[in-house]
Amino acid sequence: MNVDGVNSGIVLDHIQAGKSMAIYRYLHLDKLECCVAIIKNVKSGKLGRKDIIKIDAELPMNLDVLGYIDPNITVNVIKNGEIAEKKRLDLPRELVNILHCKNPRCITSAEQEIDHIFRLDDLEKQIYRCVYCETKSKE
């Protein structure tokens, strides 16, 4: 199977096999008009199997959420067919509308169109808490 290389854009490599569709949704890639390739179950020396996403456009995209979904993902920024930058991912300090608060007593359960904001509370244990009610994320 052949997928053309990216000339200028972003390649997300070393995605844990099976997680590419979740990333597609989190990053709202369905809204892009450029070419987006999702390659699943690629053989990988490091992971056994991995997914890859290729986005054929330079977009001002906030990739912080990837650090929460899978901190092992490699972000390759491609310019003129070459890797211009490899980014390492950290756990983001804040997640907006990625996690949803399940506490029925939280204002997020009642207020219309409120952003669900979770803040990193414990880096070591990777615990996020709702900024409104401090409930721990269970996702």
Next chain:
Amino acid sequence: MRHLIDITDLSQPELDSLLDLASEIIENPGKCADACKGKKLAALFFEPSTRTRLSFEAAMLDLGGSVIGFSDGGSSSAAKGESVADTVRTVGCYADIIAMRHPKEGAPLLASRHAGVPVINAGDGGHNHPTQTLADLLTIKREKGRLGSLNIGFCGDLKFGRTVHSLITALSRYEGIALTLISPKELPVPEYLKASVIEKNNMPFTETVDMEAALPELDILYMTRVQKERFFNEADYIRLKDRFILDAYKMKNARPDMSVMHPLPRVNEISVKVDDDPRACYFKQVLNGKFIRMALILTLLEVLS
């Protein structure tokens, strides 16, 4: 612009400064009599309250300001489905400062992002109640002469008791605070409080269901009510509501200088016979609550030079 949503919004020096200002007002009540002349406080109470609402109103009136607002969400446009954000945007056009109580956790934080004027959290569901905490700290300081090196027992509903959560968080900044957490097994302190505050700050604590055994070791006993309005299931409330009752007989086992505190309202968790015991401080807390709210309003409105 400053708000008070969580007690941790205040740094240690700011907290100490507020307590000092409140003590100054107690010593010299006329000092700030006109400090808020021409200013309006909006008291937005979406949930019933006696002490907190009247305390805010009395505080603003004693500062020479005036008060607008409502004491029941049902009498505001919230009953028509208006959002918290829209409500406070509107009120921010009329008032200089907002004190807000709401049954949903985090509602005052949301309000602070939209109001355009300082917002004070006057209680958000079972979550936080920082001005009660300020009243509690002022009471502890005036009764004990210090805010550290104390063994404090919290008794009753520690799960939904927002005053407990805020006070433990505030006390975590002081040295030598030991906690005795007395509650039914169904109503322990929430996991987030234990992990993020008590354990993170290495506060020594014990959990027990035996109030009488814990009593002789305490410098302060902070009683709380089991709150009917926090239960989805009334049968659970009825089963738990009378689990701990402090009476004159049990007080015989307490230290002669132990202070009994309660954020009020009380139902029957403290016998009225304890009221005459000089160790009962809960009505002093009420009075201190007005003075500390005066200090807070002055500070957030930045009207003191």
